Amino acid sequence: MLIKNGKVIIFEDNDVKVKELDIKIQGSKIEKLAKNIKPQENEKVIDASHKVVMPGLINTHAHIAMSIFRGTFEGCDLYTWLNEKIWPIEARLTEEDVYNASMLSILEMISTGTTCVNDHYFFSEKIREALTKSKMRAVITRVLMDNDGQEASQNRINEFIHLFETRDKNNNLITYTVSPHGLYTCSGKVLEKSRELALKYNLPVHIHFLESISEIEDIKKLHGSTASKVLKKYFDGIHTILAHGVKLSDEDIEILKTMDCGIAHNPISNFRLGCKIADVTKYLYNGINVALGTDGQGSGNNLDMFETMKIAALAQGGIHENEARITSKDIIKMATISGAQLLGLDNKVGSIEEGKEADIIIVDLMPRLDNIKTIPNNDIISNLVYNTDGRSVDTTIVGGEILMENRKMKFITAEEIINKFEK
Numbered sequence: 001m002l003i004k005n006g007k008v009i010i011f012e013d014n015d016v017k018v019k020e021l022d023i024k025i026q027g028s029k030i031e032k033l034a035k036n037i038k039p040q041e042n043e044k045v046i047d048a049s050h051k052v053v054m055p056g057l058i059n060t061h062a063h064i065a066m067s068i069f070r071g072t073f074e075g076c077d078l079y080t081w082l083n084e085k086i087w088p089i090e091a092r093l094t095e096e097d098v099y100n101a102s103m104l105s106i107l108e109m110i111s112t113g114t115t116c117v118n119d120h121y122f123f124s125e126k127i128r129e130a131l132t133k134s135k136m137r138a139v140i141t142r143v144l145m146d147n148d149g150q151e152a153s154q155n156r157i158n159e160f161i162h163l164f165e166t167r168d169k170n171n172n173l174i175t176y177t178v179s180p181h182g183l184y185t186c187s188g189k190v191l192e193k194s195r196e197l198a199l200k201y202n203l204p205v206h207i208h209f210l211e212s213i214s215e216i217e218d219i220k221k222l223h224g225s226t227a228s229k230v231l232k233k234y235f236d237g238i239h240t241i242l243a244h245g246v247k248l249s250d251e252d253i254e255i256l257k258t259m260d261c262g263i264a265h266n267p268i269s270n271f272r273l274g275c276k277i278a279d280v281t282k283y284l285y286n287g288i289n290v291a292l293g294t295d296g297q298g299s300g301n302n303l304d305m306f307e308t309m310k311i312a313a314l315a316q317g318g319i320h321e322n323e324a325r326i327t328s329k330d331i332i333k334m335a336t337i338s339g340a341q342l343l344g345l346d347n348k349v350g351s352i353e354e355g356k357e358a359d360i361i362i363v364d365l366m367p368r369l370d371n372i373k374t375i376p377n378n379d380i381i382s383n384l385v386y387n388t389d390g391r392s393v394d395t396t397i398v399g400g401e402i403l404m405e406n407r408k409m410k411f412i413t414a415e416e417i418i419n420k421f422e423k
């Protein structure tokens with residue numbers, strides 16, 4: 001396959017650049033990136049004139065089955081939302097609900113330019129089934145916690161082991177994390193078990209971390225120490241994905257700098273649950289990797305990473321006055337290559353480079369009425385962050401396979417999924 005005449009977003013010399021290049025894809029990989037590549041006979045050619053070709057977006061923290069909670073429960077704080085609203089209903093979800101809700105999210109992600117998602121949920125074999133059908137790239141898990149007793153906790157651990165042991169070793173698109181829910185919902189026993197599993201299977205850890213103010217004291221009460229010290233005690237030396245990290249103190253930052261970890265920043269969910277906002281400018285200046293996530297739709301509203309990029313960029317202006325802060329170039333990296341680094345997949349995806357997997361999206365910024373917000377297109381990168389949304393994505397490619405072309409799905413039927421939810 002050949003993508004011709006596009007304006008390609010590449011990372012070069014520590015910068016984000018836009019270059020007119022053609023991309024030749026062979027099998028699952030980007031074989032060649034150059035000007036004027038001649039198409040071979042019978043080769044599929046995608047004309048990307050007036051379009052932007054960029055690495056697929058990487059959503060580093062989501063709960064994809066939570067599409068079913070979209071538009072519910074506004075105005076709660078995190079604890080009320082979880083304890084009184086979400087957990088009681090989640091306890092009644094069936095495997096079928098989780099499959100269908102995951103399908104809805106997959107449709108949402110592919111159609112808005114996300115090529116890889118880091119999920120955190122349960123009934124995960126159903127989530128895997130949905131992801132496998134759609135051919136998206138994903139990192140999945142079975143969430144562990146024991147704030148409701150030992151037996152439930154052991155069942156979760158067994159389910160995780162079953163999920164991992166029954167993986168299809170030939171499927172390169174789906175990888176795994178070990179995921180204790182949070183330090184405030186897991187005893188030392190579960191954290192110790194999580195460490196054991198991560199080491200045994202050589203997997204990263206994915207955990208909610210300092211999302212809300214109440215956690216700070218609750219973690220001290222439960223573990224007798226501050227959050228970062230507890231984190232270091234259990235997960236030092238293990239690659240760890242920290243969802244949120246809104247409430248990091250200077251001491252926390254110093255401890256995290258000594259660990260192999262980074263932050264999945266979910267600004268919309270944080271605003272929605274009244275958690276305030278992470279100072280990701282400061283984290284980045286301290287050398288901590290920060291990538292972007294949407295969280296589930298129950299708190300994050302939707303999975304459109306373009307919306308997340310814009311809010312993430314603007315939010316820093318809400319906490320930094322007349323100071324240097326992140327720019328749209330930083331944001332593009334956070335949504336792509338930094339996400340790949342956070343998920344431990346940067347040797348495979350996250351950028352358009354020869355030899356990498358072809359996880360690519362094509363964004364339609366043609367000068368016409370539908371794209372009025374981007375005219376004049378003085379700065380493509382700024383327009384991508386501030387004036388584009390997921391509806392402008394016209395083609396989504398994962399591992400060299402077209403999942404959506406001209407907004408038509410290839411492996412799943414949009415109408416079928418939408419009708420199910422309308423019912």
Ligand SMILES: [Zn+2]
Binds near residue numbers: 061062120208295
């Ligand atoms: Zn979450």
